[in-house]
Amino acid sequence: MSKRVQIGAVVWVxxxxxxxxxxxxxGSAVLLFGGVLVVVGHLASHWGExxxxxxxxxARARRRKDRYQANAGKRAKDRERWEAGKARRAAREARKTG
Structure with a gap:
């Protein structure tokens, strides 16, 4: 708790x-409203931290980069399978036309 909030709490009491x-x-009104003000002051004292x-x-960019590098092997394997499928389709088309 910051010193300013502590001083405010002492003044409130x-x-x-x-x-x-x-x-x-x-007294009950001062107790209620002053307590609310002290709590708000405490919450506001940490606002900019x-x-x-x-x-x-x-941090998000770092995490994305780490995930991207961790999955590099999977992407390479998928690329390899895609290229093999593409070659099979090209060979099939070549047999149909030729």
Whole structure:
């Protein structure tokens, strides 16, 4: 928790205690709304710490490259089978016409 949020939480607790001494309804309102503000402040304090779009895209590109390299053997085998089938079709067509 950041220092700013901690200071806000201390101020909130003191304001809540003071408001309860004045009026219980006012104290409960300060308790509720102040608590929400402290939670929102805590969540907002970590907002900019995430990765950037560029960093996420670079990680995805790295993973795609790794998968592509891992499947190179399968692609070569498929290409070989496709070429063999293509040659068989060409030979069949040559026999029909010639």
């Amino acid at each position: 003191l304001a809540t205690v003071g408001a309860f001494f004045l009026d219980p309804i006012l 995430g990765t950037t779009f560029e960093e996420r895209e670079m």
